[in-house]
Amino acid sequence: MGSRLAGATREPGPPSSACDAPRIQRIYSGASLRYLGREEMTRDEAERYVAQAHEWGLADPVVQYILGIEAGRHLVGVVKLRRCPPGEGHVGYVLREDIWGNGYATEAVRRLITFAFSAAGMDRLTAKHLPDNPASGRVLVKSGFERVGPQGGHIHYRLLRP
Template identity: 55%
Template structure:
């Protein structure tokens, strides 16, 4: 498994990742081809910024883009983690592995000291991913379950 930048060649895979069941708890519908194209272009621009506010990385398994992880940089060297995997790739440990890799990236590349994440209460597997990656459940707020992680230096 590798985390990597998205390229224009990833547009069809990004569309599949943000399809049907994968977006159930994201508050949006399936991504169209045009939306996927615009999304990848936007992500590429973000990565070129002098100060990156959000990292978006592809989850690559054997040259197959199966998901996306995001790291939003907040004030106070804090970050917000989110992730989405293509439906056919659930339950294989890819999300846990990707989030663990993203925690390392947050510490080294982004220089963050704490992370937060959240999931919909009906998406218990997402909570298990966060727990396995070292996050601690801190409670429920605004209809979501909140987690935090202090990064060891």
């Protein structure tokens, strides 16, 4: 498949350079926004996003991991792990629409789960998606999440450390 989390061969890290801003802006555009409830990201927003991701990655403890999803040498998405109550994390992800349906999200979420339960020391993960995005639910289930059910306009999932 060829996809990997950016930084898979080194300590995981966020998109962190100025050249990542246009790539992040591309991810947060077009059909990818259909399930995010937001407008397209501007260049300024993308630059702030990259700076914030870098800052979060340097915090101790890390508040939120934002890791790039690469296909070849192209940044095609991000997968996020936000610390919640002690030992818990919340998973989210967004990918460019031109690579949907090729397994990149599932692979990235599986790798993030491994990272969350090992290096990040989490015991429980949660995730959610909008009801009109069943593909996201399939990604979560294929990655090992258990569907909890609808609440507050989203379908919720959980995964406990094995």
